[in-house]
Amino acid sequence: MADACCDAAWVVPTMAERHVQDERLSAFLDDELDEDAALRVTRHLRSCQPCLDSLQELRATRDALRRLPGLQAPVLTAEALPDRTTARRVSKGAVFTGAVTLVMVLLGGTVYALGGDDGDVEPPVEMFLVDHVARTAGGPVPPAVGTAGR
Numbered sequence: 001m002a003d004a005c006c007d008a009a010w011v012v013p014t015m016a017e018r019h020v021q022d023e024r025l026s027a028f029l030d031d032e033l034d035e036d037a038a039l040r041v042t043r044h045l046r047s048c049q050p051c052l053d054s055l056q057e058l059r060a061t062r063d064a065l066r067r068l069p070g071l072q073a074p075v076l077t078a079e080a081l082p083d084r085t086t087a088r089r090v091s092k093g094a095v096f097t098g099a100v101t102l103v104m105v106l107l108g109g110t111v112y113a114l115g116g117d118d119g120d121v122e123p124p125v126e127m128f129l130v131d132h133v134a135r136t137a138g139g140p141v142p143p144a145v146g147t148a149g150r
Helices: 022-029 035-047 049-067 075-080 092-114 125-136
Strands: 011-014 017-020
Touching: 017 022, 017 035, 017 049, 022 035, 022 049, 035 049
Parallel strands: none
Antiparallel strands: 011 017
């Protein structure tokens, strides 16, 4: 017959007796149960040898796993991973400056692309000649650059 301490929510009926599920025993072993549930499991273990044996097997398995040596990553895998110890953090100021620069470049490019073509730009030669005559008292106009030897 079922023990009075057994609750259908945490035990599985087996034959004429109820036993604690392995998941619940594992949680009990790892101190993951609340106080009330742990007390019910403890009471059940006092009178149920199969559940106590299951708990001892779980404890032995856990202890054996903890005694296993740690695994070391293969050399090739370790070399392929990026070195995160030298990673630099980007300041908020640098991010802001980069964002403002990007916006300005995009805005300037848009204005340039949408701007009209003023055609060929001709320098005001007449104004330069008048200025030259005024400064040199009517002296000769020097030859254009690149035509000095002719």
